Each structure stands twice: as C-alpha cells, then as structure tokens.
Amino acid sequence: MEYKIADRSLAPLGHQKIDWAWRSMPVLNALKKRYEPLQPLKGVKLSACLHLEAKTACLLRVFKALGAEVRAAGSNPLSTQDDICAALVDSGVAVFSHHGMNADEYHENLRHTLAFGPTVIADDGADLVATLVTDMKELIPAVRGASEETTSGVKRLKAMEEQGILPFPIISVNDANSKYLFDNRYGTGQSVWDGFMRTTNSLVAGKVVVIAGYGWCGRGAAMRARALGARVVVTELDPHRAFEAVMDGNEVMTMAQAAPIGDIFLTFTGNIHVIRREHFEVMKDNAILGNAGHFDVEIDKNALADLAVKRDEARVNIETFTLPDGRRINLLGEGRLVNLACGDGHPIEIMDLSFALQLESALYVNEHGRKLENKLMDVPEEIDRRVMVVKLAAAGISLDQLTEEQRAYMADWRED
Numbered sequence: 064m065e066y067k068i069a070d071r072s073l074a075p076l077g078h079q080k081i082d083w084a085w086r087s088m089p090v091l092n093a094l095k096k097r098y099e100p101l102q103p104l105k106g107v108k109l110s111a112c113l114h115l116e117a118k119t120a121c122l123l124r125v126f127k128a129l130g131a132e133v134r135a136a137g138s139n140p141l142s143t144q145d146d147i148c149a150a151l152v153d154s155g156v157a158v159f160s161h162h163g164m165n166a167d168e169y170h171e172n173l174r175h176t177l178a179f180g181p182t183v184i185a186d187d188g189a190d191l192v193a194t195l196v197t198d199m200k201e202l203i204p205a206v207r208g209a210s211e212e213t214t215s216g217v218k219r220l221k222a223m224e225e226q227g228i229l230p231f232p233i234i235s236v237n238d239a240n241s242k243y244l245f246d247n248r249y250g251t252g253q254s255v256w257d258g259f260m261r262t263t264n265s266l267v268a269g270k271v272v273v274i275a276g277y278g279w280c281g282r283g284a285a286m287r288a289r290a291l292g293a294r295v296v297v298t299e300l301d302p303h304r305a306f307e308a309v310m311d312g313n314e315v316m317t318m319a320q321a322a323p324i325g326d327i328f329l330t331f332t333g334n335i336h337v338i339r340r341e342h343f344e345v346m347k348d349n350a351i352l353g354n355a356g357h358f359d360v361e362i363d364k365n366a367l368a369d370l371a372v373k374r375d376e377a378r379v380n381i382e383t384f385t386l387p388d389g390r391r392i393n394l395l396g397e398g399r400l401v402n403l404a405c406g407d408g409h410p411i412e413i414m415d416l417s418f419a420l421q422l423e424s425a426l427y428v429n430e431h432g433r434k435l436e437n438k439l440m441d442v443p444e445e446i447d448r449r450v451m452v453v454k455l456a457a458a459g460i461s462l463d464q465l466t467e468e469q470r471a472y473m474a475d476w477r478e479d
C-alpha cells in the first residue's frame with residue numbers, strides 16, 4: 064500500500080487515542096454493526112480529506128470495515144496528528160499527510176489521495192472537489208458523489224454550482240439538523256475554548272471576548288464565553304443575527320469599535336480579513352487572536368507581519384508580533400482553526416453525530432449517485448432523523464408518541 068506520513072513508529076499512541084474515542088461514539092458503533100455484514104462499500108474507492116485526528120480515524124476505519132479501499136489526506140497542516148496517521152496506515156488506510164506540511168506538500172498529498180480514481184469522496188473544506196475540478200478532471204466521470212462537512216466547504220460548492228461546474232452530486236452534511244445544531248454550536252462552543260485554554264493557560268473570566276460572526280459556531284463560542292465569565296462582544300453584518308446576539312446577552316458593535324477594547328478576538332465568519340491592519344493598529348497590548356473558520360484568511364496575517372518589528376514564538380502555537388510602539392499581538396495556531404490547530408477538535412460525542420452523517424451520506428451517494436443531478440443536496444431527512452434517534456437511544460432517552468386522539472386533532476381544522 065502506498066502512503067506518505069511522518070513516522071510509522073508513532074502508531075501505538077495513535078491506536079490508544081482512537082480506541083478511547085471509539086468508546087464514546089455509539090452511533091458510529093451501531094452503524095458499523097449494522098452495515099459490516101452487508102459490505103455495502105465493497106469495490107468502492109473512497110478518498111477523504113478530513114482533519115486527521117482520533118475521531119476521524121474512527122470514521123475512516125468504519126469506511127474500511129464496510130469494504131472500501133480508503134485513501135486520506137489531512138484537511139489542515141496543523142490539525143493532522145502524526146500518531147493518528149501512523150495508526151491509520153497500520154489499519155490499512157493509505158494516508159498522505161503530516162503535521163506542519165507546507166502548501167506544496169499539502170496539494171501534492173491531495174493529488175496522491177485522488178490518484179487511484181475515487182468513486183466516492185468525503186471532504187471537509189471542498190479541497191478534494193476543487194482539486195478534481197481544477198487539476199484532475201479526467202477522474203471526475205468515475206465519481207458517483209461526495210459529502211461535505213463544513214460551512215466554508217459548502218460556500219465554495221455553492222459558488223461552483225452557481226457557475227454550473229459542480230462535477231457530481233454532493234451532500235451538504237453541514238446543513239443537517241443533526242450536524243449544525245450540535246457540531247457547529249456545542250462542538251465549536253467547547254472545542255474553541257479547549258484549544259484556547261490549553262494553549263494560552265489564560266483566564267477567560269473578566270476578559271472582553273470579541274466574537275466575529277454570530278452563526279451557529281459563533282453562537283456556541285459566545286454562549287460558553289459568557290458561562291466562563293467573560294464580557295462578550297459580537298460583531299455581525301446581519302441585522303437579525305445581531306439582534307439575536309443582543310437578546311442572548313452580548314453587546315454588539317463594529318470591529319472598529321471592538322478592536323481597542325478586546326482582550327481575546329475569535330473569528331467565525333468564513334470570510335476574508337475580518338480583522339485587519341486598521342484593527343491591529345488600535346488593539347491593546349497583549350491581545351490574543353484566534354480563528355475558528357475553516358481557512359486561515361479571517362485574520363489578515365500578512366498585514367500583521369508587515370506592521371510587526373519583531374516576531375517570536377511565545378509558547379507552542381502562540382506567535383507574538385511586536386509593533387513599533389511596543390504593543391504585542393498574539394496569534395494562535397498561525398490563524399488556522401484554533402480548535403484543531405491548538406486542540407483535538409470537537410468533543411468525541413459530537414463528532415459521533417457528524418461522522419455518522421458522513422458515513423450515511425457516503426453510502427447514499429454510492430447507491431444513488433448515478434441517478435442524482437450534479438447538485439448540492441441536503442442529507443435525506445430520514446437519515447438525519449435516524450442518526451438522532453440512535454443517539455438518543457444510546458443515551459437512554461425515549462421520545463413521546465402521539466396518541467390517536469392527538470393525531471386526529473392535528474389533522475383536523477375544527478375546534479369543537
């Protein structure tokens with residue numbers, strides 16, 4: 064088997080982490096048990112570009128157990144964990160990734176991951192799909208379909224769809240209820256603060272925390288920041304989201320207003336240069352900046368580097384930029400997603416849901432892809448519901464059922 068990783072001898076530590084995660088993924092366990100005897104992915108070549116950490120390894124091992132030949136690339140140089148890559152290779156997954164890879168290595172790894180001619184794709188950020196569309200068009204006809212994990216990937220795929228170049232049907236896992244209500248909100252809400260705390264060892268209570276973007280991820284991070292005792296400021300473009308942020312107990316202002324008062328800045332917008340030169344110029348000494356969006360574009364790193372007279376590694380994953388007047392601005396994890404670059408990503412129990420959806424979506428496009436249009440589509444409702452029902456059952460939670468009287472009442476218009 065071809066593969067390209069940092070160090071195979073790291074496998075035992077990787078296996079330990081994967082086994083620990085597997086214990087708290089009841090939905091993925093249940094799906095494996097149900098599908099393994101049927102081998103529904105037999106003959107499938109599956110290319111994945113995902114954050115290569117322990118929970119992802121659980122998903123990739125299930126793909127393999129269901130019969131697929133699996134190749135995987137890491138979807139971010141800093142989220143790739145070398146011990147996990149080694150354990151995956153041990154388990155028969157062909158991995159092309161290492162922690163800290165540069166941009167050329169990253170793109171070469173994507174190409175290796177695709178080179179065997181996949182029939183199904185699992186993407187996080189749409190880099191595999193973008194690579195096929197730009198560089199490896201000859202492989203497109205063999206692909207039945209794909210699934211996309213994240214908001215930023217969906218945004219790129221929508222732009223492709225609008226240009227009429229979406230190459231095959233793609234399921235937006237991100238927009239399923241079982242995904243964004245939990246992964247984006249509670250997953251990001253916890254993992255961003257986990258990454259922040261283990262990297263900085265700083266207090267959150269009493270700090271002014273500036274959250275850029277009040278989508279589901281921003282909402283989650285703001286909610287947890289309030290619970291930690293921070294004074295939370297939200298910046299938004301959308302009037303309804305801005306007012307929702309106010310109703311939730313945050314202050315809302317522009318980034319220009321927030322820049323001079325913030326202690327901690329976190330971006331959740333999916334957009335470019337949300338924090339930029341004019342903001343760095345007025346920030347307090349020792350402000351800490353992190354990004355939670357998929358791409359490292361939300362904080363204008365080049366402008367920060369231009370302004371700085373000195374750059375130092377203050378601690379692992381903290382770079383301090385000293386400005387001419389002596390003020391220091393700290394950037395976490397190179398401005399890459401702070402929860403994965405500075406931590407292990409979302410909690411296990413949350414990724415159990417997201418990866419159950421990824422698995423079901425791969426099965427769905429494998430079975431139905433040829434009959435579907437080249438469009439971005441939602442996770443089928445029955446899959447979204449089933450994943451949640453299994454999760455609830457694993458937690459011992461039962462749902463009420465309608466009585467016959469209630470069913471009849473709901474179907475009628477009369478009120479007598």
Ligand code: ADE
Pocket residue numbers: 113114116118119187212213250254402403407408409414
């Ligand atoms: N772990 C694996 N993939 C992840 C993702 N997209 N977000 C957070 N944690 C993850």
